[in-house]
Amino acid sequence: MKNIWLEKKKRHCNINSWKFITIPVLLIIIFNFYPMIKAFTLSLQSGKGTAIHFNGINNYIRLFEDDVFLIAVKNTFIYLIIQVPIMLLLGLIIASMLNSTSIKFKGFFRTAIFLPCITSLVAYSVLFKSLFSIDGLANKVLMNMHIIDTPIAWLLDPLWAKVVIIVAITWRWTGYNMMFYLAAMQNIDKNVYEAATVDGASKIQQFFKITVPMLKPIILFTAIISTNGTLQLFDEVVNITGGGPGNATMTISQYIYNLSFVYTPNFGYAATVSYAIVFMVAIIAFIQFKVAGDKNE
Secondary structure, eight states, X not given: OHHHHHHHHHHHHHXXXXXXXXXXXXXXXXXXXXXXXXXXXXXXXXXXXXXXEEOTTHHHHHHTTOHHHHHHHHHHHHHHHHHHHHHHHHHHHHHHHHXXXXXXXXHHXXXXXXXXXXXXXXXXXXXXXXXXXXXXXXXXXXXXXXXXXXXXXXXXXXXXXXXHHHXXXXXXHHHHHHHHHXXXXXXXXXXHHHHHHHTTOOHHHHIIIIIHXXXXXXXXXXXXXXXXXXXXXXXXXXXHTTTOSTTTTOOHHHHHHIIIIISSOOHHHHHHHHHHHHHHHHHHHHHHHHHHXXXXX
16 A cells, blocks of 8 residues: 555656646747747748748858848958957956955956946947047047047948947956856865966966866857857947948848848848858857867767
């Protein structure tokens, strides 16, 4: 009788367990997997407005012939190649400095550097647009320091407009990565650094020979999420430059938005461009894992 009772109780617990996970699983399927599948089927269709018809892989072929898409890809990868390494390196350096026991008011500095991450995307984009306008603070400071003679049209020049975007996203997201590195550094055994100091290793040698290798999994993680975020860059470009001048700063995500809501709606092709980002993220993440030498791959 006792065994029968235990068996019934076990079966009852299993049923209750399935009840608990059924609703979350259904929600994940409805709000994650179904939209992904629907978007992929939509990417195989074409047409303006509601006149949509099956188009096979023609949308994907069109990507390689679409000059605006290729410009958007080029711009996005410029941001990725320049900004992500700078941001990760700055995050590492700042985290290493704030992890030092000799620095006072570390709590204040950590909060101040992390604060940009929680500011409104639109608010800080408008702030940068104002700072780098013709009569903005950036030009006034540079002119007062006699670095430039005439104001720079930051947002009207293709090169300088990209620089402003890179500066803006670096300012916002460096503190985010810094917190990951700082948390990981605090878990490194202090005896390792003490032993290195006794052996005559300088602070710079300790940073590159101890800190960086021991933070390798965290660096890989932040590199992947930063890459993912940069490939989906949207808010800063739309609010600071609007993709201009011309299409000089347009990103892939902004092009998707334009295809869906600015131009005559072509949701099938917009879904195709969206899946192009998915493929890029997957390929770059795979390369990053391989370069990092992840043994689980």
